[in-house]
Amino acid sequence: MTQLKPGVYWVGAIDWNIRNFHGYVTHRGSTYNAYLVVDTKTALIDTVKTSFFAEMMNRIEAIIDPQDIDYLISNHTEPDHSGSITQFLNQSNATLIATPAGQRGLRRYYGENLECVTTKEKPSLFLGKRTLQFVPVPMVHWPDSMVTYLPEEKLLFSNDAFGQHLASSKRFDDEVDSAILMQEAKTYYANIVMHLWAPIRRALTTLQSVEVDMIAPSHGIIWRANPAQIVNAYTKWVEGVWQPRVVIVYDTMWGSTGFLAKAIADGVASQGVEVEVYKLGAANQTEIITSLLDARAVLVGSPTLNNGLFPTMTGFLTYMKGLKPRNKLGAVFGSYGWSGGAKKEAEAILTATGIDVIPCDLDVTFRPTTDELQRAVAFGQQVAGQVTQS
Ligand code: FEO
Numbered sequence: 001m002t003q004l005k006p007g008v009y010w011v012g013a014i015d016w017n018i019r020n021f022h023g024y025v026t027h028r029g030s031t032y033n034a035y036l037v038v039d040t041k042t043a044l045i046d047t048v049k050t051s052f053f054a055e056m057m058n059r060i061e062a063i064i065d066p067q068d069i070d071y072l073i074s075n076h077t078e079p080d081h082s083g084s085i086t087q088f089l090n091q092s093n094a095t096l097i098a099t100p101a102g103q104r105g106l107r108r109y110y111g112e113n114l115e116c117v118t119t120k121e122k123p124s125l126f127l128g129k130r131t132l133q134f135v136p137v138p139m140v141h142w143p144d145s146m147v148t149y150l151p152e153e154k155l156l157f158s159n160d161a162f163g164q165h166l167a168s169s170k171r172f173d174d175e176v177d178s179a180i181l182m183q184e185a186k187t188y189y190a191n192i193v194m195h196l197w198a199p200i201r202r203a204l205t206t207l208q209s210v211e212v213d214m215i216a217p218s219h220g221i222i223w224r225a226n227p228a229q230i231v232n233a234y235t236k237w238v239e240g241v242w243q244p245r246v247v248i249v250y251d252t253m254w255g256s257t258g259f260l261a262k263a264i265a266d267g268v269a270s271q272g273v274e275v276e277v278y279k280l281g282a283a284n285q286t287e288i289i290t291s292l293l294d295a296r297a298v299l300v301g302s303p304t305l306n307n308g309l310f311p312t313m314t315g316f317l318t319y320m321k322g323l324k325p326r327n328k329l330g331a332v333f334g335s336y337g338w339s340g341g342a343k344k345e346a347e348a349i350l351t352a353t354g355i356d357v358i359p360c361d362l363d364v365t366f367r368p369t370t371d372e373l374q375r376a377v378a379f380g381q382q383v384a385g386q387v388t389q390s
Pocket of ligand 1: 078218219
């Protein structure tokens, strides 16, 4: 069994096989972290996905009879954490506690008759020697989200915040490769909560007022040795801090938009500026958005198909628009046969995303000419200049 602090246990589940978490490519799997706080009274904090209920119960039963659990704390309604609530309540006498929004959401998922005390009625819970304090953090990740703080242990159960989709037989940050851990934390931030930077920033401010020496998120590895590492990373990410780096995302029908992408990349690189090139399909949207999180510019290339955007690019731009990357320059290039359309559509989406669109006249007919490829190189050089100056 895994003990975080005396009487505080991890009783979650490891999902080694998940590779797609509602569109997020989870190439290292994930975990659903539930925690047990054993005191005079005992509380279970969150559950696991429905299909992992037995795994969670096996871990709980190795520590305590589930009938002896007094409280079930639901930090968040999303079914990766609430999915086993009804099964658990059927096998225990626990009182369910959630935020008022959590109560509403849980009743929609699991039945209007679900008994649930709200944190408005019970903002904290004295367990005998230690206390659970409930801190609502709306929109980190849903309106119902809260974190639970155990002040006597300086332990924060942070739910979705500070998580990573990372399946491992290890539970703590000092037991895993730090570079992999931070890369997965960055991927998680970029693809799950990047657009929620304002509520996360507010939550970080709240966090400054409490002493925390361990952060136990609801996915992945627990920050035991260096919780400041992930707090500092979030502090940087919410501010939209960027590097002078250019991300080029394109798709191509017959190679023409691809030729332009490579010529632009050559132009950027010729100025000593880092550039990353992603072809949709070869690369997935999860890794592209992660790269974009702290890049300065995104250059989008699409052929015109049926007078509009190439369908793969429509999907990517829709995903990016929802995640609202901050402080970005952008531009659109592409190719068409006899009437364009993709470029105008993509520029409108970039503008709606809040990206500062750089004018670009690289929209070529059929194959780019030598002159057009030279202009693409020059455009890359121009963008390189802009990302290093701004
Ligand atoms: Fe891990 Fe928003 O659920």
